[in-house]
Amino acid sequence: MTARSVFDESTPIYIQIMDMIKQRICAGQLSRGEKLPSVRDMAIELRVNPNTVQRAYQELEREEMVFTQRGMGTFVSKDKDKIDAVRKELASRLAQQFVDGMFSLGFAKEQIKHYVETYLENGHTTGPDGKERR
Amino acid sequence: MNSILELEGLKKRYGSIWALNGIDLRVDEGEVLGLLGPNGSGKTTMLKLIAGLARPTDGRILINGQKPGPLSKAHTAMLPDVDHIYRWMTVRQAIDYVSSFYEDFDHDKARRLIELMNIEMDMKVGHLSRGMSERLKLVLTMSRNAELILLDEPLGGIDPTSRDKIVYAIATEYRWEHSAMIIATHLVRDIESLFDKVLFLKSGQIALYGSADELREKYNGSVEDIFKEVFA
């Protein structure tokens, strides 16, 4: 049991929570229409302030990733297109982070491409379900 | 949104020293406020004034619209930075005694917390180790469904393993919808994720105040980083 939250305290926590939820949605861990944990439960799990979780949920609703039903809770959006769009957005961000990181290590474009290809061919590409990821 | 606490122009003088020199603050229902500052910045003084343990030299304190007194004390729970329980009592007697004065004392919560904190019920309070004594104080404070909860250095002088338990207990037992909580500490890192707002107190005055996340964005760092900067 650790006291520290799982988040980096140097950047706004509510944004990190939003990213975490988006990640889970796009990765399929939270299906469309599925109910999100209550604000309180999520706050305890993440070791953060419930108001911070509340804010994350509110911002996600504004971005139309989730919707709230009075008295019932907050649910993942059923809008497939919306989720796909966010998925693409997360992908670009990941790519950007990767490329930026590689550049800062001094690698050139061709070398970066090479790294990606090599990994895809030889690396551990088995998913958590044991199946080969294509 | 109900404001649970209002401070207006609060000042407190001890002899020729102004421990607090004009504090204006509003804490709403559901808020967790981090009261941050080095030792001697006025944090304890401020909490004592709110708890009714000291009297203001000037200014106003309103807790749910009431001045500090026997009525506000029934709705305020304070964890002081000193060991204040009678040493001759056993833990069990201490809990019985304190709980008897408060209608909002939740005995189920107390049981949960006692188990979580691993507290020896039949040990005399005077024989408790530092860590256990701090945990007992926390049980007494957090077992109450108080509207205003004041924690003065809940992690002070505690070993890291005990700190975990304490922050976890605070996080789980905090009644978000109905209470407001003020946590005064100079050990920021372990607990900053719980803060809604933070108030930096320097020499009795407000040096910085705002939402934790907004400050993170603005200063591009953790609250602890900002703390170091403000009090460098």
Added chain:
Amino acid sequence: MNFIKLYKKEFIKDRKSFTITLIIMTTMMLLLYSRIGYWTPGIPTFVLIVTIFGFSIAAFVSCFDCMGDEWEHNNHYLMLSLPVRGRDILGAKLVWFITEFGTYILLLGAYTIVILLGEVRGIDTINNALYSAMAIAAWRIYGIMILPMLYVLAATGVLALSSYTVGSTVKRFKFWAGAISFIGSIGALFYLSNKVMEISPAWMHVEMSLGDILAWQKIENALNSNGVISADLVSFISGTVVGVDILALLIWTAGFVGLFFMASWLLENVVEV
């Protein structure tokens, strides 16, 4: 009721020492009783009388202590954060103080009389009639002294509690502030009651002759059947009067009540941690 919870706390805190003291007291009495006739006559009684004095002084010291306890180890943080009125805090301490020392002194007083009468029994020149007359007189004095003793205890308690509270309102020179309060209160009340007694009408004086208190008639009869009584003794007994002025008593009582509520107010509004 908050008063009862606070009283219970005072009781639990002291119950061990209370019980032990009572046991020691009783053991001592039994021991002394068994020594009647073996020890020099008068010694057992003397021991008990000295003990009563000792306890009276202890009472005086102890009631300052019972407030002082709260200021040890930061206990006053707890006391002042409870949602209770100042009068409940002080009232609980006062009543426990009276309970504790009232019990000690009442018990010691009774033991003393038992021992005294036990020793008197052994004197040859005292016949049964005289003995029972003396016993009656002794217990009558005891009975009459109960209320005054409790009143004095209560008064001492209030003085101690209020002085200590006054002392605790200042950061420095606490002892002197308390001492001034103590002496000042007594002085002011003395002055007031004396002034009042000057103008107090005669019907306010309540008196009892010593003879009535002691049921002297019985003693006189028993002595007469035995021999001659000293004329001086008779005139002394019938001439002496014990009394109290009601008005003065009211002044003192009002004073103590006032001190109590002043101290309660200070606790609620001035005393800081």
